[in-house]
Amino acid sequence: MPIPTTEKIWMDGELVPWDEARIHVLTHSLHYGSGVFEGIRAYETRKGAAIFRLTDHIDRLFRSAKIFTIEIPYTSGQIVEACKETVRANDVRSCYVRPIVYLGYGEMGLNPLLAPVNVAIAVWPWGAYLGEEGLTHGVRMKISSWRRHDPNIIPPAAKGTGQYINSQLAKVEAIKAGYDEAIMLNPQGLVAEATGENIFIVRDGSLITPPLSAGALIGVTRDSVMAIARDLGVDVREGDLHRTDLYTADEVFVCGTAAEITPVREIDDRVVGEPGPLTKKIQEVFFAAVKGEVEQYSEWLEHV
Numbered sequence: 001m002p003i004p005t006t007e008k009i010w011m012d013g014e015l016v017p018w019d020e021a022r023i024h025v026l027t028h029s030l031h032y033g034s035g036v037f038e039g040i041r042a043y044e045t046r047k048g049a050a051i052f053r054l055t056d057h058i059d060r061l062f063r064s065a066k067i068f069t070i071e072i073p074y075t076s077g078q079i080v081e082a083c084k085e086t087v088r089a090n091d092v093r094s095c096y097v098r099p100i101v102y103l104g105y106g107e108m109g110l111n112p113l114l115a116p117v118n119v120a121i122a123v124w125p126w127g128a129y130l131g132e133e134g135l136t137h138g139v140r141m142k143i144s145s146w147r148r149h150d151p152n153i154i155p156p157a158a159k160g161t162g163q164y165i166n167s168q169l170a171k172v173e174a175i176k177a178g179y180d181e182a183i184m185l186n187p188q189g190l191v192a193e194a195t196g197e198n199i200f201i202v203r204d205g206s207l208i209t210p211p212l213s214a215g216a217l218i219g220v221t222r223d224s225v226m227a228i229a230r231d232l233g234v235d236v237r238e239g240d241l242h243r244t245d246l247y248t249a250d251e252v253f254v255c256g257t258a259a260e261i262t263p264v265r266e267i268d269d270r271v272v273g274e275p276g277p278l279t280k281k282i283q284e285v286f287f288a289a290v291k292g293e294v295e296q297y298s299e300w301l302e303h304v
């Protein structure tokens with residue numbers, strides 16, 4: 001689906017019209033995948049648009065940049081403000097927010113240290129990432145034949161643009177085989193995450209997700225799910241998972257900013273079933289929290 005356009009995109013401190021937000025074809029990051037980015041959502045609340053855990057996302061953006069030795073020419077406070085300004089300028093209440101830090105035009109060759117650093121922030125309305133049907137009835141997943149990055153090859157702790165070619169290989173394989181999404185194992189064969197989501201299983205009433213050391217991104221939604229589940233009195237832990245733990249789980253779901261909380265109803269043609277009670281409860285609390293309907297989680301909302 002083509003991106004629904006909005007009015008303005010923030011580029012290096014200025015709001016420029018959507019159609020004029022252009023870059024040179026010799027932009028370093030286009031050639032070498034040397035950017036870092038974030039995916040954030042703003043939701044409509046009684047008090048206007050609020051960006052969900054904006055500061056946590058921007059902190060992760062700065063950590064990603066640090067890993068790749070990219071010096072962002074703004075403070076995190078300035079980027080937080082710029083995200084709010086972009087949402088305000090576009091008069092959208094509920095939208096996806098995409099800040100990207102990229103190495104710009106001026107230098108070619110692999111040494112990224114000489115290239116200029118540019119920052120852009122775009123916002124647009126983005127519906128259910130894995131489909132409305134997926135949100136309510138669950139998606140069908142395939143374990144990918146492509147492995148997640150080894151941390152000493154490409155660090156999964158960073159959200160770098162280039163690392164998503166790995167996700168895309170897995171995504172294409174899954175879609176061409178007739179599934180909705182792929183689950184990726186790490187080089188040791190343990191479950192890491194999905195192409196753009198973290199993964200959770202429910203087993204005997206406990207909620208289990210792979211540790212970051214298994215190659216999972218340090219997901220903001222993952223963290224929110226763990227907090228919600230703990231507050232519901234559910235036993236939550238990180239644990240190594242084999243693919244068969246997914247096949248035999250009582251419930252499985254994936255979560256991420258774009259995917260929100262999407263139940264999984266089938267993995268490699270093994271039926272997990274319709275969304276289970278804990279998945280539905282966590283979905284319910286999460287969707288209420290992002291809309292500002294749960295007092296306990298009001299500090300997660302950053303009003304624009």
Ligand code: PPE
Nearest residue numbers: 039195196197198217219220221256257258
């Ligand atoms: N793992 C990966 C690999 C990942 O890309 C995401 C976010 C997550 C886990 C969940 O992280 P968080 O959003 O902090 O809960 N993926 C983003 C990109 C999606 C896209 O297609 O682009 C997102 O959800 O915004």
